[in-house]
Amino acid sequence: MKKYSKEDFAYVVSSITGFTDQSSQELMAKALIGATTPTYANVKLGIKGTQTLNLVDSTPAFQAGACGWSASGTTTLTQRNITVCPERINESLCPDSLYDTYQSMLLTPGQTEESVPFESVIADLKVKQIQQRIEQKLWQATTAGGDCFDGFKTLIASGQTGVGVSAGTAFSPSAAYGVSGNPITEVDLIINALDDNAMAREDLVVFMSYAYFRLYVQALTRANFFTNYIGGTSITASMEAIHPNTNVKVVPTIGLNGSTKITIGPKEYTIVGFDLLSDHEKLDIWWSRDNDEVRIRGNYNYGAQVAKFGSTAYFATNGLS
Numbered sequence: 001m002k003k004y005s006k007e008d009f010a011y012v013v014s015s016i017t018g019f020t021d022q023s024s025q026e027l028m029a030k031a032l033i034g035a036t037t038p039t040y041a042n043v044k045l046g047i048k049g050t051q052t053l054n055l056v057d058s059t060p061a062f063q064a065g066a067c068g069w070s071a072s073g074t075t076t077l078t079q080r081n082i083t084v085c086p087e088r089i090n091e092s093l094c095p096d097s098l099y100d101t102y103q104s105m106l107l108t109p110g111q112t113e114e115s116v117p118f119e120s121v122i123a124d125l126k127v128k129q130i131q132q133r134i135e136q137k138l139w140q141a142t143t144a145g146g147d148c149f150d151g152f153k154t155l156i157a158s159g160q161t162g163v164g165v166s167a168g169t170a171f172s173p174s175a176a177y178g179v180s181g182n183p184i185t186e187v188d189l190i191i192n193a194l195d196d197n198a199m200a201r202e203d204l205v206v207f208m209s210y211a212y213f214r215l216y217v218q219a220l221t222r223a224n225f226f227t228n229y230i231g232g233t234s235i236t237a238s239m240e241a242i243h244p245n246t247n248v249k250v251v252p253t254i255g256l257n258g259s260t261k262i263t264i265g266p267k268e269y270t271i272v273g274f275d276l277l278s279d280h281e282k283l284d285i286w287w288s289r290d291n292d293e294v295r296i297r298g299n300y301n302y303g304a305q306v307a308k309f310g311s312t313a314y315f316a317t318n319g320l321s
Contacts, residue, residue: 030131035135047082056077086301135254148303189318220244260320
């Protein structure tokens, strides 16, 4: 019998206690850290609510070598706060509701059911759904919309201090290289919107929607960049590319799906916050004797912030929405 799953369950069931004890924390860690953006960000753990990020910048004054002492130069200490939003999932399933379905054949004999069919499939699906939720919110959250933090789409926007802006044009599959709208050209422009110090970094990442990433890869193919990409970068496996003749990674995110916005910034200064150090932050799946049902519970939090150093443009956007 084939096992099928879809993302919209009328009911979602949990697994037996032994299964939970062995892998519950591992599942939650996979759900949080396994989203796309945290892979290309500086992940901070142990954040309960709001935590201060301490930033250090320096302007040294280089002097000619000689005897004596002439103090000069500055070291600047600044701070930015990262706030994480707590969320949870509390769901339950009564095995009795399966008695009139085909899944009754998979239940254990007797009237006391302490497990349900496909528990590992359901648990894995739940992990993927949490990943999707986090990935979307890391980009799309807004305090104006009721969230406790602003996502990267708001943080890396036109008019924000430390964010450069290119004269962006929506991607066009027919635009030739060098013409506005050509995906390769548009990535060139957003790189050029960074300050020189930012361009020298080795951890720059461009984020865009999956639709834009497909157009970007197609533009590379038309430009005959087969050798640069197919042979040296796992585009189809990890959905990551290296922009031609640069060290800049290009990555799609569902957080920008439906948007014409693309962004660029250093991995070190793109900050994602979680707790994930508390015992309660695990995906609990257990049999509740008091209620004769299988229950699933997950408590977690997450948030986003970017590190900025004055007006230096370490981040840039194409200025589109």
